[in-house]
Amino acid sequence: MRFELDTGLSSQQGKRPRNEDFAGVQAPAAHEVERGWVAALADGVNGAEGGNGDGLMAAQTSVMSLLRDFHGVPADWDTSVALDRLLGHQNAWLASHNRRPGPDGQPREALTTLTAVALRGRRYALAHIGDSRAWLLRDGQCLLLTQDHRMERRDFAGLTRALGLDEALRLDHSAGELKVGDRLLLTSDGVHDALRSRQIADLLRATPGAQAAADALTTAALAAGSADNATALVLDIRDLAGPGFDDLAALGRTLPSPGQLGVGAVLDGYQVTALVADNGVHRLLQARELASGRLVALKMLRPGRADDPEERAMLAHEIWLGLRLAEAPRHRRRGGDSGFVRVHPPAYGATHFYAVFDWHGGQTLEQLLAKGLLDVAQAQALGGAVARSLSLLHAAGVIHRDIKPANLHLGDDGQWRVLDLGVALSPRAPASMRELHAGTPSYINPEQWQDPPLPADAGSDLFALGVTLYQALTGRLPYGEIEPYQLARYRREPASVSRLQPSAPMPLDRLVMKAVARDARTRFETADELLLALERLAARDQPAAARAARALPDGVSGWQVALAISALLNLLLIAWLVFLPR
Structure with a gap:
């Protein structure tokens, strides 16, 4: 509209x-x-x-x-x-x-x-x-x-x-x-x-x-x-x-938050079907839109935080960001998908303040890793999808600040999506968000822990993605569990991916280790640079395998080909020696 x-x-x-x-x-x-x-x-x-x-x-x-x-x-x-x-x-x-x-x-x-x-x-x-x-x-x-x-x-x-x-x-x-x-x-x-x-x-x-x-x-x-x-x-x-940012901020200031809704409760035409998550600040509910029958996700403040003006402003900012990303240029998306869960604008006549998102079945990366590590192809697909989403985000002047396995979701449709823009920074972010040192410590780049700390930037998201890929391939964090006072953990480069996971090819090993390097000057500078490296890696692997498959007939191994070439060279050398003029 x-x-x-x-x-x-x-x-x-x-x-x-x-x-x-x-x-x-x-x-x-x-x-x-x-x-x-x-x-x-x-x-x-x-x-x-x-x-x-x-x-x-x-x-x-x-x-x-x-x-x-x-x-x-x-x-x-x-x-x-x-x-x-x-x-x-x-x-x-x-x-x-x-x-x-x-x-x-x-x-x-x-x-x-x-x-x-x-x-x-x-x-x-x-x-x-x-x-x-x-x-x-x-x-x-x-x-x-x-x-x-x-x-x-x-x-x-x-x-x-x-x-x-x-x-x-x-x-x-x-x-x-x-x-x-x-x-x-x-x-x-x-x-x-x-x-x-x-x-x-x-x-x-x-x-x-x-x-x-x-x-x-x-x-x-x-x-x-x-x-x-x-x-x-x-x-x-x-x-x-x-609705623009001012509209959403006004709704956040004036509309009441929903109460402690239970399964079966109805809110503005949505009937709650399940409680999905409760992190102490927000509640995430699954609900069904009665008019269309489709499933949606409702995000709202918990009753104990419902009157906090800063939390209301942050939720309004998250809704605005989601609407803005939905309008991003289509050439920056993959298959028309922005890589983020679509948010719906508040309906006219809404009685309470909350966010409405599309519902996607599937699992987060955190849930997947609880069952086992990703293989090389899965890790490359994850890295490429998230890098593409971060490219879209950074082009809009936005920093996510909390990339981690719990915020990456693989849908039943096979699409990876980035979740939770609740602490993301943008030019319209409330002052309270700018002052907030957000993120999960083990995924935060070392520069934010130094004295004086540097603010989060696009490189912070790329470092967090590198840590996530390292964890998805090895099951470990490159620098271990980090607390804000443990800057000493960053004094030594982490063990290589291939050392912990021998099946990881060396090009992928080098890519991940570059993403999590201690020195920011040696890391990837932009999401597009990281995405290009992943795409080149994938392109190099596939044609090589295809050429090898076409070159060798059934039943012929590599050592047999090498032996035949060696014998041919020896015959040519003998012929040259025999017929050499005296």
């Missing part, structure tokens, strides 16, 4: 000598869809009679700079933070401009009102200063979303806040949920000073099409005697994208 918006903009000069209103809408580029849309309307302040154009300049530059820079801010900025910082820079520039006298020696008056709205995921965020306005029409009800910053008296009417008026910027911020069918409206005072709120609502309800509605509003305002420029910007929400 993609975000679909119908926009309409109408701006009429009216009785003014020039039109000093300015408005616009900016859609995201294809690779910035998650950042959403942004729209803004500004009304330049016309000070002296006739004005000197400073108000128009202030309105134009304020809207254009916001629309130009909005999609360039860091991805981890909250929408309201992005609006506040971008408009703060613009306000500082206008205030500095106004401190310098104009060419005629008169004070500059580059001032403007501005109302901006950003639409991201399933929410909107407003930033407002001055007396332009924002409205929301939903289900036939029209709601004014802003409050004018204007002083009204018999002998005076003027703005109390505007861009460029003061060094310190004081914006009004608000946010809310979006629904399909919503109609957002931004107006300059030339529209809402001439039309009553009821008239504006009637026109919004009665006029289909965003552009037709915008035209109807400005035309009606001028017909009603408006003495100012009249501008209306209409945004119709046709369809919504999947």
Whole structure:
């Protein structure tokens, strides 16, 4: 599902000598869809009679700079933070401009009102200063979303806040949920000073099409005697994208967690069929979707941790990451599969906060190793699948931080999948996650234990994968069971894989030992490099066996071929000696 918006903009000069209103809408580029849309309307302040154009300049530059820079801010900025910082820079520039006298020696008056709205995921965020306005029409009800910053008296009417008026910027911020069918409206005072709120609502309800509605509003305002420029910007929400990070974080803050659900309990159309795991923080349940009959996995906070805001934020982050990976470019996946368990977006009207995942039958690597070691082919398949998944993860700027046998799952469909993004780091990860030294000690690279410790990075995931492959082939950990204070264990290289498992070929031995080397400079630098090494290893093994099988007929062994070649060479040498001229 993609975000679909119908926009309409109408701006009429009216009785003014020039039109000093300015408005616009900016859609995201294809690779910035998650950042959403942004729209803004500004009304330049016309000070002296006739004005000197400073108000128009202030309105134009304020809207254009916001629309130009909005999609360039860091991805981890909250929408309201992005609006506040971008408009703060613009306000500082206008205030500095106004401190310098104009060419005629008169004070500059580059001032403007501005109302901006950003639409991201399933929410909107407003930033407002001055007396332009924002409205929301939903289900036939029209709601004014802003409050004018204007002083009204018999002998005076003027703005109390505007861009460029003061060094310190004081914006009004608000946010809310979006629904399909919503109609957002931004107006300059030339529209809402001439039309009553009821008239504006009637026109919004009665006029289909965003552009037709915008035209109807400005035309009606001028017909009603408006003495100012009249501008209306209409945004119709046709369809919504999947929930963004802000949407999920809001759900995590507001919805209650499910209680201690037992088998047979029903939650939002899912009936619990089994308790799968309980780690003290989360409970994982198997459930059946009543509408479709399919099995799913439900992940939720335990009742004792249900009110922990940090745990709620981490679960919201995990859901967001899963949805983001599902949208990764298909050329980076294997057979269309991302290598991660697919997460479902929260349904509209969900009553509790929890995550819903696809259910896959099968076993984790930890469960498989309890029955026996992997053979060489199985280990190579495991390494290639996980390396491909890590390549996808790292390309998205995400570090898993907990690769280990318990988090690698072999499904009944033969696919290896990486589980549990609960402690993964991304640009949107909560601060509490960044401070958390996550992972299982025996799989954490030595650099994270040194003083001062280095943060986890892509190399940390590759080291953990190397440890996992070592364990899958030998049944042992390369450096043994590690505790955070046991840095001394890393003073010696581990025993080679082939020493502990003689059936392991030397090329695979060298690959695994490189992945778990003590010195980070000698390890693989990227998941793609490790994946390429595994693919070359597999390709080299298969053709060699095939060529050997084709070269030797049935019943002919290698030593027989070698004996025949040796005899032929001896005969040639004797013939040369016999017939050599004397």
